[in-house]
Amino acid sequence: xxxxxxxxxxxxxxxxxxxxxxxxxxxxxxxxxxxxxxxxxxxxxxxxxxxxxxxxxxxxxxxxxxxxxxxxxxxxxxxxxxxxxxxxxxxxxxxxxxxxxxxxxxxxxxxx
Amino acid sequence: xxxxxxxxxxxxxxxxxxxxxxxxxxxxxxxxxxxxxxxxxxxxxxxxxxxxxxxxxxxxxxxxxxxxxxxxxxxxxxxxxxxxxxxxxxxxxxxxxxxxxxxxxxxxxxxxxxxx
Numbered sequence: 400x401x402x403x404x405x406x407x408x409x410x411x412x413x414x415x416x417x418x419x420x421x422x423x424x425x426x427x428x429x430x431x432x433x434x435x436x437x438x439x440x441x442x443x444x445x446x447x448x449x450x451x452x453x454x455x456x457x458x459x460x461x462x463x464x465x466x467x468x469x470x471x472x473x474x475x476x477x478x479x480x481x482x483x484x485x486x487x488x489x490x491x492x493x494x495x496x497x498x499x500x501x502x503x504x505x506x507x508x509x510x511x
Numbered sequence: 512x513x514x515x516x517x518x519x520x521x522x523x524x525x526x527x528x529x530x531x532x533x534x535x536x537x538x539x540x541x542x543x544x545x546x547x548x549x550x551x552x553x554x555x556x557x558x559x560x561x562x563x564x565x566x567x568x569x570x571x572x573x574x575x576x577x578x579x580x581x582x583x584x585x586x587x588x589x590x591x592x593x594x595x596x597x598x599x600x601x602x603x604x605x606x607x608x609x610x611x612x613x614x615x616x617x618x619x620x621x622x623x624x625x626x627x
Contacts, residue, residue, distance in 0.1 A: 403555075432615075441515070442602065442617040455614060489556065499546055500615065502556040 403503035422473040422490030436487040517618035534603030542608035
């Protein structure tokens with residue numbers, strides 16, 4: 400394990416539900432990321448936080464709302480998702496913006 | 512925008528043999544970082560190797576080495592003495608060194624099978 404944990408590991412939610420994904424890193428890193436991994440598509444960077452400040456939002460729909468209360472925790476709040484949002488959501492952290500990312504195990508999300 | 516291309520969706524190698532995974536990228540930047548990540552089935556993605564564009568020397572990590580050709584925008588990964596545990600999806604990734612660009616681009620991945 401790399402020191403980045405994610406909960407829950409699996410989530411099934413209806414289109415009208417509200418849920419949150421949690422990521423925690425125990426590595427003392429300053430930057431945290433959310434990625435979306437869909438079948439047969441490259442990883443897509445969704446959000447970047449550097450020292451708790453959001454520095455990147457790659458045109459992600461507003462039904463995804465990130466929160467970074469401190470440099471160790473990152474949340475992804477989900478509401479009114481669509482079936483095409485079903486994917487593996489990966490959290491990563493890095494000691495700096497230009498360093499390699501250390502990934503968590505991911506949350507497998509299924510939207511029904 | 513930078514793009515990363517992995518032209519080999521699947522590769523296979525005999526145990527103990529050597530295999531090379533291809534990666535090309537498109538960028539107008541001169542300073543950047545390149546990475547290879549490994550994602551075993553149902554397991555976490557882990558960093559395999561990293562290369563800084565300003566370094567001419569190819570990075571190596573034990574049985575893993577890269578062939579970085581900056582002019583050709585090519586960044587291939589060579590796995591020597593392949594082991595069964597090397598079976599995984601391998602992703603090539605690009606990150607700009609620009610202060611204003613936090614994006615990290617990944618290729619579509621290459622699935623490596625290791626035959627005993």
